[in-house]
Amino acid sequence: MAKWGMVIDLDKCTGCQACTTACSMENNTLPGENWQDVLYYHEGQYPSGQMKWLPRPCMQCENPSCVHVCPTRATYKDMDAGGIVFVDWNKCIGCKYCMIACPYGVRFYADEKPLLEPDLRAIFPGEGGQLWSPPYQNPEEDWRRGIGVQPHGVVSKCTFCYHRVSKAPPGTPDLDEDDPMLKEYVPACVRTCPPKARFFGDLDNPSSQVNRLIGDKHGVRLLDHTGNRPQVYYLGAGAGIPAFTPKTKS
């Protein structure tokens, strides 16, 4: 079985958020429920100001703290699915401990106040136990893996688009969206990334492009000191997030 990994080249990323919207439409997430988010940072002062950004999916950690804390094993790492960390929506009790334990802030409890009024969930009311039913809902669904529109009271997160990835021919080292034969199996965020800053492939295959990139361009994993050991690697300058500073009040 492959070990799926993602590589994000920050030297190419333009901070456009196409990955974010592609993910939210592919996975029917609500506004603000950004399984994939781009974080921005303003630093410095005119005339030498800076602006930085960092796209952030779930890291699908090799040693996932979210999994360790889940009292029901609803969150689990599936080694038979390339090491993707899933949430079983039939088991999750909505205790949110996994959200507490994830160092990367990538989990969502969508049963919360709507970010935006009017509430989309009221406009497209949920059917079949779903939190909402957008007319453009993706027909793909697998609640045991947190795929589809989530029901009430559970936690959701990036699935590495398992519903796409799982259909790839076994043994494919890299899911390259430029290959017409493979494009449908590529995670939405990777498929759409305009400057091709994102790559997806098998970390267990030494000759995969993701491994080559990690090797050639000194891939790093974020917050490696937490021991979570992400399966998402970053290349280029600016892989890291500035320490939190609260906004200047006046």
Next chain:
Amino acid sequence: MSNEAVLQDAPRGGGMPILTLLIALIAIGLGVYTSLPLFSEGHAAFNTSSNVVWGLPVVAYVFLALSSTGLAMVSSLAMVFGWKDFYPIAKRCLWLAVTVLIAGFISLALELGHPFRMLWAIPLNLQIQSPLFWMGVWYLIALIFMIVKLALLHRDEWSTSRSRTVGIATFVSESLAAVTLALVFGMMAMRPYWYGSFVPVYFLVTAALSGVAFATLFAFFAHRLGTTSMSARMKHLMTDLMPKIFAALLGTVLVLAVARVITGLWSNQPEISLVTRHFVDSPWFHVQLWLGMVLPFILLLMPKLRVQPLIQVLASVLVLLGVFIGRYEYIVGGQLIPLWKGTWYPDLIAYTPSLTEWGIVIFGVGVGLLIYAVGTWMFRLDDAPADAR
């Protein structure tokens, strides 16, 4: 009037059951009413979010669950450690431990996405790596032991070996529960405000403090806020031993709390220093420190004051308020720094509990009180072994 006579006069389980019942029912009514939106809107009626995921209901749960541990500790003084002076309040504390734990569970359950699913999903999946799992296991075991122990006490089995064994098991499981609850937070290295091996100690000490405060409050409440209806032993306990232990615990907690604030402020790590500063800047912090700790500490230090029931009741109420604020600060504090949000959240995350969240807590407390009131009627909570009456 002899003590015996007074004892005869006193209602069997303690004073003012009607009042307790009334308060319980009002709380339940108010709780149900304010948490109604939960039934129409679900958790959208909460002000928690994917950023502050654990809000007031969890705070209340931790407060009540740890108070349960504290109460179990107080009752164990006599029943496990053989400190006979404490027998007069042992049974009441045990029952209180049960009721506050149930109140806490209610608060927690209504905060869960799927409370009923929990009933099968946790046992069927046995995730033994999760501190949350163990916390649940220990509190559940504790609850069972406490109920068994209570049944034994009710049959006047005060110190048979099986009663003693169950008592020890209660104490051990309640303590382990508190420790694992501490680890639920303390093991989260990604939340520096929570992290640390010191947390279990802190939780145990503060649990004991809130246990003593609850015990004091309800003991006096059961005796119409006075000592006249108390037995001599009980009076001795409540005017001499308890307030001293209360003071000692409070003093310890005060030292620990101040130390925590100072290290917090001094720390360079924004997750710790900014949050500490945030709380220090809020009025609640001062309520907690001055009203919730320093004032009662002074009251309890004064030999003339601490013997007075009303002063003790006041101190208990203030301490419980202080401990509650402390729990709030701790639990919410670990979540205030936006985790990986960049300029989406340029500041600490704003969180104030919604009315519904308060409603759930009030409901839980109401149910707890109701159960307690029932107990005061049925279980002779002032009972003690014959040689300790």
Next chain:
Amino acid sequence: GIGGLPGLTPVKEAHAQPVRGETRVTKNICGQCPARCGIDVYTTAGRVHAIYGDLGNPIANGKLCPKGHLGTYFLYDPDRFKGPMKRTNPRKGRDEDPGFVPISWDEALDTIAARLNDLRDRGESFRFAHFYGRGWGASDAGLYGDFGKLYGTPNSAIGHASICAEGSKRAKQATDGNNSYNSYDYRNTNYILNFGAAFLEAFRPYNYLMQVWGHMRTKSPQTRVTTVDVRMNPTMAASDRAVYIKPATDGAMALAIAHVMLTEGLWDQEFVGDFRDGRNAFRAGRPIPRGSFEERWVRGIEEWWNDELKDRTPEWAESITTVPARTIVTVAREFGTTRPAMAIMERGPTSHTNGTYNGMAIHALNALSGCLFAEGGMYYQMGPSYGPLPVNSDDFMDDYAKEIRGKYPRIDKAGTAEWPMAGTMIQETAEHHLKGDPYKLDTAMFFYTNPIWTAPDPKVWEEALKDVFIIDTSPFPGETAMYADIIVPEPTYLERLQDSPTYPFEGWPMAALRVPAVDPIYDTKHFGDTLIEIGKRIKGPTGDFYKALDNVENVLRHRAKGFENDPGDNGVRDFESWKAKGVWYKKPYHWRQFRGEFYEWDGEGYNRQMTPEEVKEKLIKTPSGKFEFKSGFLEAHADYIQRELGVPARRVGLPQWVEPTSSGEGDLYFVTPKTPMHAEGRSGNIPHAIALMQPVAGGRTTVYLEIHPETARARGIRNGDRVRIRSNLGFVEAYCRYVASNRPDTLVMPMEHGHWAQGRWARGRLPGHSGEITENVSDPISGLASYYAGMVTVERA
């Protein structure tokens, strides 16, 4: 309710098996900005559920910008118009409910046609105007010309170009004779000097620009990028060098760069020419001797230097632009020594009163670097090989049409003595109508434009359109639609059959096609069909013309016939294959300048050398056939320019420094750019877009006014305060955020919210609309509204 106590509601455990129906992929092009990315639209069981970039489309290459994916939302927007409607409330205004009631298509079309016939009977057909913004091709905006000609109005159609980006086009017309945006060979360039084009947020084609950005930044040698802007943005942040410039002064910087390139001998001799004696005589402040320079493909370098450039030193430019002279010299040397190197621009430098001159100075750098028509340089877009329409409109002109032709000016007076060089002046329309000068409009039909909101000073429009019979075609309840008397709604772009030749891209011709993914989900009609149906109802031969056109599909089938003789690279040779592939294109670009010689593609290579006459005809279309540092186009309007801009008539042709005029008495510049999430007039009502409106300081539910902390503190404004931004026109309110990386003298507020219509999410969302405090002032040459020339004040609200 949306909730219910979670966990108490039983949930069946199904949801394990995907509900799969047949998934169909149709070709389309995204409709949210002019980039025209080809998209694959995924439909299952009649529902569109995904949009991805079309791998076979040369702009999209399988990719999309963030907006592209949100396209499904357009289709299922709950606020859409569901069918034709008429107004019942005669009063018009922001707070008036139009009282729309549904009517049949026949009633709608008959009402409109009766009105138009009536005007024609009265000899007042010129009082009917078409307005359009995002026109796509032969099947919609392409029909206007014939309509105006046959029906008899000069106002078919008034485009929105003058509130868009006419400045760069006019700068190019004035210098190289092409009234057009450029095409670019980014793939092969090694240096980009970018003046105020939001390359990584808006500049067209945004999606492709990001793709090529990924390429440029990883190719060897890496393409170096210097960006000149007035604020921090992703383009600035991602560039090798971010140069902050004082607004409206780009021309000065470009002139100084030219100055350095000339004094240091860094111009491209093969394109520009050289001193006859081979010795560089360009020295600061010193004229060069008459006739000493032998020009190749340029004209007027001697006058340009002697009358303008010799004094445009970096030090001088620093005093105008605030850009350190040192930086200017460095940039000039980099630009001058790297080949190919191109200078690009868009609305930044051109949305000012001196916009055309700024643009000319910038474009002159492309002549100096020799990148025009060169590999890694700039081209102009070729058109597709379309077939002719089934009928020729010339054959259907009745006497009335012939007589009225050319008799009346356009309502916006573009092309008249008032705006002699402007192609369109949409922003003047409202005032002209109010004044009845040149006349009053009677009826106006709007297609893909919403000037009642987007034009500068839109309140004038709100006043003016009250007594005009308005027809709106939008699928969405825009502000202009709220003034409509009749709504004839279009389906959204996912439901339409529509062609779209490419916007300027890489030069070689391309035409995409929209294929409906689903039948229109509401009772809507393609604008082209609406227009044809109206045409059929016009009395006389006009009606016959439209009966012959019949419908949009017929038009497109005839256009596609052109592909039979010129099949596309992807095998598209007729209507059916066009539908299947979604795009026809044919590489390569036909011309190439190589070391000062021009060559034409002969089918195998750039083998045919071109004569100067051919170059003039096909490529450098100026009066001289050369790149003009002394613009013949402008000289033809010398008196006008002297009057309007104060430039002495004898030197109007030179790319030169012209002081900008700011509107308003404020002390702060006010810039209202587009964000990557901004989808022309529509993102304000798209929940996901609203929630993601960054990287400017915005997002989640709003966009903020960006203010430098010093500027704020000096006015007692705290971070996050609600503030009031005031110009001569009034004020709008916004919440502010401190952004220390912007210029302290410049406020930034993305153009996004402040709608009073557009749907439930858009309505009333703060901040107020920037246009409301943008005065209607324009560059007299291009006519481009000076959106970024406003001076405002800011205070706590």
